[in-house]
Amino acid sequence: MTVPMYDQARVERRRREHERQAVIFGVIIAFLAVCGIFALAIYTGALTSPISRPFVTPGAAGQESLPAPCLPAVDGQPDGALPVPYDQVQVRVLNASGEQGVAAAFEEALIARQFTMVAEPDNAPVTIEYTELRFGTPGITAAYTLAAHFSEIRMVLDQRQDATVDLLVGTEFEAPLDADQVTLAADKPLQNADDCEPAAEIEPQPVLTPEPEESASPAAG
Structure with a gap:
């Protein structure tokens, strides 16, 4: 019960x-x-x-954190390295965004400012998110001169032995600053990037080779 x-x-x-x-x-x-x-x-x-x-854009190759090289000491310039005249900065623009026409647009903007192009715009062999400059030790001052035309840009030291600078345009690209926003002056020393390291202490990256024509995508240029 x-x-x-x-x-x-x-x-x-x-x-x-x-x-x-x-x-x-x-x-x-x-x-x-x-x-x-x-x-x-x-x-x-x-x-x-x-x-x-930052969040990573799907499909964009990861960009490892790499230190920017500090500016070199220059004989006769005790206050620091001065900007390189624009027409002496040799640039190659590579499209690392996959978006058609981007490299050509950047090249046109830089030519208008008297930078010297050493090759036609081409496709980079990688897709990256953030626009960056790649250059060797002889091109550090030239790279800093070009970097001043952007609000933000990555600085990557590679193994090249000349003073040329590659501009890799990433998927999250921003146009160069307006000319009147660039604070360079011929007699004003350049400023080191934040947390830069001496070039001799950085392991340089391999030099990127553009895609061969037969495999290049329509986005070149």
Whole structure:
């Protein structure tokens, strides 16, 4: 025979368990909803992400963190290296974005500022996210001169032995600064990049070779 008081206690216990479960699941659902709203706000730009590391564009090759080389000491310039005259900065523009016409547009902008092009625009053998300059030790001052025309740009030391500079235009490219925003002056020494390291202490990267014509995509130029 069932004892009525026992049945009532069992019913009350089950009811409390259901209430606890409802509260737990309710909190979890509310938390997930808040996370979803927060993520959507960051994605749309309504909020700034608290994470300083940039998001990686799917399909873009990872760009490892590489130190920028410091400017070299120059005889007769005790205050630091001076900018290289633009027409003496030899540049090759490579499209590392996959977007057609980008390299040609950058080349046109640099020619208008009297930079010297040493080759036609071409496709880079990699796709990168952030636009960067690649250059050897002889081209450090030239690279700093060109870098001053951009609000942000990566500086990568490679193994070349001449003073040419490669400009690799990435998927998140930004146009060069307006000419009146470039703060270079012929008699004003260049400033080292933040956290730069002496070139002799940096392991230079391999020199990138543009894609051969037969495999180059229509995005070249």
